Amino acid sequence: MRYLPSLFILFCLGFSINLSAQSSPVGEWKIMVPDRSQEGAMIPLFVTIKADNIYWLDFGGDGNVEGTGKYVAKGNQMIIQDAEGSECTGKGIYTFEVTDKSMTMTRVSDECEGRGGPDGKMEFSRR
Numbered sequence: 172m173r174y175l176p177s178l179f180i181l182f183c184l185g186f187s188i189n190l191s192a193q194s195s196p197v198g199e200w201k202i203m204v205p206d207r208s209q210e211g212a213m214i215p216l217f218v219t220i221k222a223d224n225i226y227w228l229d230f231g232g233d234g235n236v237e238g239t240g241k242y243v244a245k246g247n248q249m250i251i252q253d254a255e256g257s258e259c260t261g262k263g264i265y266t267f268e269v270t271d272k273s274m275t276m277t278r279v280s281d282e283c284e285g286r287g288g289p290d291g292k293m294e295f296s297r298r
């Protein structure tokens with residue numbers, strides 16, 4: 172019986188470590204976006220979010236990095252800013268939620284019109 176508090180503490184510690192690992196946006200993601208060259212067509216956008224606060228964008232999944240940017244994630248909020256390959260380099264603030272298989276980013280504010288789509292919500296699947 173006296174081991175019960177210790178087991179409870181270990182359980183809580185393990186649970187919080189698991190939650191923090193799942194809440195990280197770091198990883199490889201995919202989202203479908205409108206193709207600028209073909210009206211009504213959609214293409215995959217592959218996003219690689221690195222632990223060193225940078226991200227890479229690969230439009231169409233051809234293996235070429237067409238854009239880069241920087242991000243800062245704190246709690247459930249992420250500030251993103253495209254650096255290269257984008258028409259706009261303004262900052263965007265999004266809340267985000269990560270699961271084992273997906274990440275949802277919801278716009279709070281964004282200096283770049285159109286980023287985040289008309290609804291301000293981006294739904295990624297893990298690659």
